[in-house]
Amino acid sequence: MKLIAKTLFGLEKVLSDELRSLGAVNIAIANRAVIFEGNTGMLYRANYCTRTALSVLMQVKEFRIRTKEDLYTTCKSIQWENFMHSKSTFSITAVVNSPLFNHSGYAGLTLKDSIADRFREKTGIRPSVNTANPDINVNLHISGVNVTVSLNSSGDPLFKRGYRQAFAEAPLNESLAAGMLLISGWNGTEPLIDPMCGSGTIPVEAALIARKIPPGRFRKSFGFQKWNNYDSNLFQQIKQECEAGIVDLKVRISGSDIAQEAVNNSIINIRNAGLENDIAVETADFNDITAPDNKGTLMINPPYGLRLNPADIDSLYAQTGTRLKHGFEGYTAWILSSNREALKRIGLKPSEKHVLMNGANECMFLKYDLYHGSQKNRNSIQS
Numbered sequence: 001m002k003l004i005a006k007t008l009f010g011l012e013k014v015l016s017d018e019l020r021s022l023g024a025v026n027i028a029i030a031n032r033a034v035i036f037e038g039n040t041g042m043l044y045r046a047n048y049c050t051r052t053a054l055s056v057l058m059q060v061k062e063f064r065i066r067t068k069e070d071l072y073t074t075c076k077s078i079q080w081e082n083f084m085h086s087k088s089t090f091s092i093t094a095v096v097n098s099p100l101f102n103h104s105g106y107a108g109l110t111l112k113d114s115i116a117d118r119f120r121e122k123t124g125i126r127p128s129v130n131t132a133n134p135d136i137n138v139n140l141h142i143s144g145v146n147v148t149v150s151l152n153s154s155g156d157p158l159f160k161r162g163y164r165q166a167f168a169e170a171p172l173n174e175s176l177a178a179g180m181l182l183i184s185g186w187n188g189t190e191p192l193i194d195p196m197c198g199s200g201t202i203p204v205e206a207a208l209i210a211r212k213i214p215p216g217r218f219r220k221s222f223g224f225q226k227w228n229n230y231d232s233n234l235f236q237q238i239k240q241e242c243e244a245g246i247v248d249l250k251v252r253i254s255g256s257d258i259a260q261e262a263v264n265n266s267i268i269n270i271r272n273a274g275l276e277n278d279i280a281v282e283t284a285d286f287n288d289i290t291a292p293d294n295k296g297t298l299m300i301n302p303p304y305g306l307r308l309n310p311a312d313i314d315s316l317y318a319q320t321g322t323r324l325k326h327g328f329e330g331y332t333a334w335i336l337s338s339n340r341e342a343l344k345r346i347g348l349k350p351s352e353k354h355v356l357m358n359g360a361n362e363c364m365f366l367k368y369d370l371y372h373g374s375q376k377n378r379n380s381i382q383s
C-alpha cells in the first residue's frame with residue numbers, strides 16, 4: 001500500500017527516520033509529508049508509534065482526468081464497500097489546484113455524490129455526510145489533471161495524544177515537542193531539563209521517548225478502527241509488540257516554571273500520562289536554578305514576546321543567556337523561539353540552527369554547546 005504521513009514543516013527528516021525504524025519501505029520525503037509503502041500492520045504501527053506524524057493517509061486510487069465527469073466516474077468505480085457501509089457517515093477533505101475545477105468544494109461534492117450514488121445503487125441507501133465526527137474521512141487531492149484519493153486512517157490528528165488536559169500559556173503541539181527532542185538527538189541516555197516547562201509537553205514527550213512508550217497508547221481510537229476491513233486481532237498484536245518494548249527510565253527528567261499554575265497543569269498532564277514517578281516538576285524562576293547534573297540537555301520554549309513589551313522580552317532572553325553560561329556548563333541547550341531579535345540577547349553562538357513552524361509562527365530551533373572551563377571560549381559570545 002502507498003501511505004502518506006503528514007507532519008509539521010521541519011520534521012520531515014525525523015519522521016522518515018521513525019517510519020524506517022518501524023519497517024516502512026520506499027520512503028520519500030515531501031513537503032510536510034513522508035510518502036512510504038507498507039502493509040496493513042505498517043499502517044497501524046505508523047498511527048500507534050510515530051511521534052511526529054500528524055495523520056497517516058492510505059492511498060486508495062491515483063488517476064488522471066480529462067473532464068469533471070472523469071472524476072465522478074472513476075471515484076464511483078472505487079470499491080468503497082471495502083472501507084464503509086451504507087450506514088457509515090463520511091466527510092470529504094479536498095485540496096484542489098486544477099483548471100478543471102474553479103472551486104475545491106465542487107470537486108469534493110463530485111466525490112461525495114460518486115460515493116453516495118454507488119451505495120444507493122447497490123443497497124438503496126445513501127450514506128450520510130458528517131463533517132464533525134465522521135466514520136470515514138476521504139481526502140481528495142487534485143493537481144492539474146492528477147488525482148489522488150486517500151483515506152485518513154488516523155481520525156483525530158495524532159498530536160492529540162490524549163494525556164494533555166490542562167494547559168495555560170501557548171502549549172507546544174505534542175508532535176512538535178517530540179520532533180524537537182528527536183532533532184536534538186536526545187535519546188534518554190542523559191538527563192533532560194525544561195526550566196520553562198509550561199504544561200509539561202517537553203518533559204512528557206521526553207519520558208515517552210526514553211521509556212519507548214508508544215504515543216498512541218493514550219488515544220481512545222484511530223480512524224482505521226471504523227473501516228470495514230479493520231483487523232482488530234492484528235492491531236491488538238501490534239499494540240502488544242510495541243508495549244513489550246517499554247523500558248524503565250534511566251536518567252533524570254525534570255521541569256520547572258515560574259508560574260505556579262503552569263506547574264499545576266504539568267502535574268495533571270504528567271499524571272495523565274502515568275509518568276508521575278519519572279518526571280519531577282517544581283515552581284522556580286529559571287534565574288534561581290542550578291544544573292541538577294554535570295551534563296545533560298536543557299530544552300526550552302520561552303515566551304516569544306507576542307504579549308510582552310520588547311524591553312521585558314529582551315531582558316528575559318538576556319537573563320536566560322547569562323543563566324545558561326553560568327549555571328549550565330557541560331550541558332547542551334536547545335531553544336525554540338520565533339523572536340529572532342530576542343534570541344540575539346542570549347549572547348551565545350548557536351552550533352546548529354533549524355527552522356520549525358509552531359502553528360503560524362516561524363521559529364528558530366537553536367543549539368548551544370555550553371562548554372566547561374577553558375573550552376567555554378569555543379562558544380564565542382556574540383557582539
Ligand SMILES: C[S@@+](CC[C@H](N)C(=O)[O-])C[C@H]1O[C@@H](n2cnc3c(N)ncnc32)[C@H](O)[C@@H]1O
Binds near residue numbers: 171198262301316
Ligand atoms: C511558551 S510557554 C511554554 C509552553 C510549554 N512548552 C508547553 O508546552 O506548555 C513559556 C513558559 O515560560 C515560563 N517562564 C517565563 N519566564 C520564566 C522564568 N524566568 N523562569 C521560569 N519560567 C518562565 C512561563 O510561565 C510559560 O509557562
